[in-house]
Amino acid sequence: xxxxxxxxxxxxxxxxIVADASPDAVNRVVCFCEDCQAFxxxxxxxxxxxxxxxxxxVQVAPASLTFVQGQHHISGLRLTPKGLFRWYASCCxxxxxxxxxxxxxxxxxxxxAFDGGRQRADAVFGKPIGAIFAKxxxxxxxVGSKGISLSLMARAIRMVLGWRLRxxxxxxxxxxxxxxxxxxxxxxxxxxxxxxxxxxCGPHPTAEKRGPG
Ligand SMILES: [Zn+2]
Ligand SMILES: [Zn+2]
Numbered sequence: 001x002x003x004x005x006x007x008x009x010x011x012x013x014x015x016x017i018v019a020d021a022s023p024d025a026v027n028r029v030v031c032f033c034e035d036c037q038a039f040x041x042x043x044x045x046x047x048x049x050x051x052x053x054x055x056x057x058v059q060v061a062p063a064s065l066t067f068v069q070g071q072h073h074i075s076g077l078r079l080t081p082k083g084l085f086r087w088y089a090s091c092c093x094x095x096x097x098x099x100x101x102x103x104x105x106x107x108x109x110x111x112x113a114f115d116g117g118r119q120r121a122d123a124v125f126g127k128p129i130g131a132i133f134a135k136x137x138x139x140x141x142x143v144g145s146k147g148i149s150l151s152l153m154a155r156a157i158r159m160v161l162g163w164r165l166r167x168x169x170x171x172x173x174x175x176x177x178x179x180x181x182x183x184x185x186x187x188x189x190x191x192x193x194x195x196x197x198x199x200x201c202g203p204h205p206t207a208e209k210r211g212p213g
Pocket of ligand 2: 031032033034035036037055133
């Protein structure tokens with residue numbers, strides 16, 4: 001049941017292990033929200049978005065993720081002062097985990113981070129079980145329903161509560177238990193920096209995406 005899955009950044013310097021990797025132990029959804037799109041553009045990693053701007057995310061319990069290599073490359077980004085902590089490998093701009101705070105224990109990881117080497121994310125986690133925030137998907141025909149699926153939401157809440165109750169918050173890969181503070185450096189975008197990303201995002205981008213680098 002609990003096969004470990006290897007997470008690695010594109011260049012291979014940052015590596016981690018997700019201990020309990022199986023379709024039942026995680027929540028895999030495609031998120032079309034504007035913030036996930038903006039984050040990918042901020043990193044110049046729009047290649048990670050699907051054709052409609054979706055980010056394919058695997059949510060895992062914090063304690064199941066352990067970084068084993070390249071931790072000094074990990075940095076955090078917040079799109080706003082109270083936004084999600086979006087962690088990434090600064091060596092090659094690969095997202096390695098989105099988090100709120102230890103009080104809401106989950107880590108959302110782009111599925112491409114699990115596709116390195118011989119392992120295939122679909123084989124480990126199964127296919128995505130649905131889409132969220134589809135109203136921000138790019139183009140005139142949104143993916144699936146416009147609202148948030150209640151069953152998907154219920155499943156996510158049940159899972160996060162379960163992790164919390166079963167003590168799967170600690171050790172947290174991104175926060176120190178003693179202080180609750182981030183372990184890695186965090187940058188917050190200024191409001192002009194955040195606004196500059198909006199024309200790149202769905203549902204109707206008005207700017208061309210920037211080239212790599
Ligand atoms: Zn890297
Ligand atoms: Zn999102």
